[in-house]
Amino acid sequence: MGITGAFPRFDHVGIAVTDLDRAVEDFSNRLGVKPESREAVPADGIEAVFFSLGAQSLELLGSTRTDSAIARFLERRGEGIHHVAYAVFDIEAELSRWRSGGSQLIDSTPRLGSRGRLVAFIHPTTEHGVLTELCQLPGGDGSE
Amino acid sequence: MGITGAFPRFDHVGIAVTDLDRAVEDFSNRLGVKPESREAVPADGIEAVFFSLGAQSLELLGSTRTDSAIARFLERRGEGIHHVAYAVFDIEAELSRWRSGGSQLIDSTPRLGSRGRLVAFIHPTTEHGVLTELCQLPGGDGSE
Numbered sequence: 001m002g003i004t005g006a007f008p009r010f011d012h013v014g015i016a017v018t019d020l021d022r023a024v025e026d027f028s029n030r031l032g033v034k035p036e037s038r039e040a041v042p043a044d045g046i047e048a049v050f051f052s053l054g055a056q057s058l059e060l061l062g063s064t065r066t067d068s069a070i071a072r073f074l075e076r077r078g079e080g081i082h083h084v085a086y087a088v089f090d091i092e093a094e095l096s097r098w099r100s101g102g103s104q105l106i107d108s109t110p111r112l113g114s115r116g117r118l119v120a121f122i123h124p125t126t127e128h129g130v131l132t133e134l135c136q137l138p139g140g141d142g143s144e
Numbered sequence: 145m146g147i148t149g150a151f152p153r154f155d156h157v158g159i160a161v162t163d164l165d166r167a168v169e170d171f172s173n174r175l176g177v178k179p180e181s182r183e184a185v186p187a188d189g190i191e192a193v194f195f196s197l198g199a200q201s202l203e204l205l206g207s208t209r210t211d212s213a214i215a216r217f218l219e220r221r222g223e224g225i226h227h228v229a230y231a232v233f234d235i236e237a238e239l240s241r242w243r244s245g246g247s248q249l250i251d252s253t254p255r256l257g258s259r260g261r262l263v264a265f266i267h268p269t270t271e272h273g274v275l276t277e278l279c280q281l282p283g284g285d286g287s288e
Contacts, residue, residue: 008175009198013157013228017272026272029245031152031230054153056200080273081225084157086175101173128161128170129224 011087011135012050012057016073016080020062023079024049027060041114046070048114059085059114083121085133091118094134102126110136155231155279156194156201160217160224164206167223168193171204185258190214192258203229203258227265229277235262238278246270254280 017023024035028051036052045068051058061082063071073082088094091110099105106121113119118136161167168179172195180196189212193204205226207215217226232238235254243249250265257263262280 008177010154010157010200010202013154015272015274023272030242030247030271033152054199056154058154077221078273080268081228084225098174103174124224127174128159128167129222130159 009087010056011085011133011137012059013081014059014061014083014085014133016061016063016070016082018062018074018079020047020049020060023060023062027051027058031058037115039114040064044068044070050115083131083133085119085135087137088134089137091120091134091136095120098122098134103132110134151231151233153231154200155229155277155281156203157225158203158205158227158229158277160205160207160214160226162206162218162223164191164193164204167204167206171195171202175202181259183258184208188212188214194259227275227277229263229279231281232278233281235264235278235280239264242266242278247276254278 015023028034031051031053033051033053035049036057038047038049040047042064045063045065047062047064049060061070063074065071070082095105095110104123104126106123107119110118110120113135117138120134122132122134124131159167172178175195175197177195177197179193180201182191182193184191186208189207189209191206191208195202205214207218209215214226239249239254248267248270250267251263254262254264257279261282264278266276266278268275
């Protein structure tokens with residue numbers, strides 16, 4: 001499937017949950033759709049489940065380590081919306097543009113995230129409290 | 145414009161901000177788009193600004209009263225993601241379906257929200273910490 005819709009648009013909304021299996025069941029029932037993918041991301045100490053909602057996804061994030069960022073989030077704030085991700089075509093160019101605009105980058109260079117995507121996170125401090133992810137669309141840089 | 149995309153999909157993500165003008169400027173710069181609409185919702189003690197991101201929107205929510213839900217949210221948690229809204233065709237039917245599935249409704253019947261839409265909120269307690277809004281698309285029930 002080709003890239004549809006023009007930038008900027010949402011790629012996904014990430015939700016931190018305590019019990020991933022239970023949350024998958026609950027969101028499946030609420031949304032009336034089955035999960036599209038499930039994968040562990042050992043480097044981040046998380047397991048991620050994606051539901052496809054048209055051109056966007058809903059991501060459920062469970063922690064697999066007590067010292068993961070998701071574990072700390074859950075301890076501090078409980079379950080809830082963790083981050084918002086925007087789809088971009090050229091993540092290097094976008095990161096550079098956000099940094100120039102005053103954004104504090106968590107990832108100063110893109111890294112491999114779930115679903116094999118190049119991603120980079122931006123600190124909520126400079127984004128009105130919103131943990132923000134940029135997520136390069138497959139084929140976004142023309143190399144895939 | 146007709147309804148595009150099949151249910152379920154996101155309608156918008158709502159972000160609570162302290163200084164609405166400042167946030168509008170910041171998000172305009174980050175996203176590279178100008179706001180599409182701005183309106184006060186006196187019943188809720190808020191002012192809402194929408195940015196169009198394709199078929200979704202980003203909503204910035206400022207408080208106009210010290211006792212509004214947004215003011216309380218800001219006091220408790222600071223700026224950040226406030227709610228996620230799904231687009232629905234028939235909000236009455238969807239509300240009934242969510243209630244049957246165990247959701248605790250904040251609005252047991254739909255009410256008029258911003259942009260002239262029928263909306264209803266669902267309590268985060270039953271949604272893994274996510275304050276959830278159902279938002280009927282214009283013409284969604286065939287009557288508009």
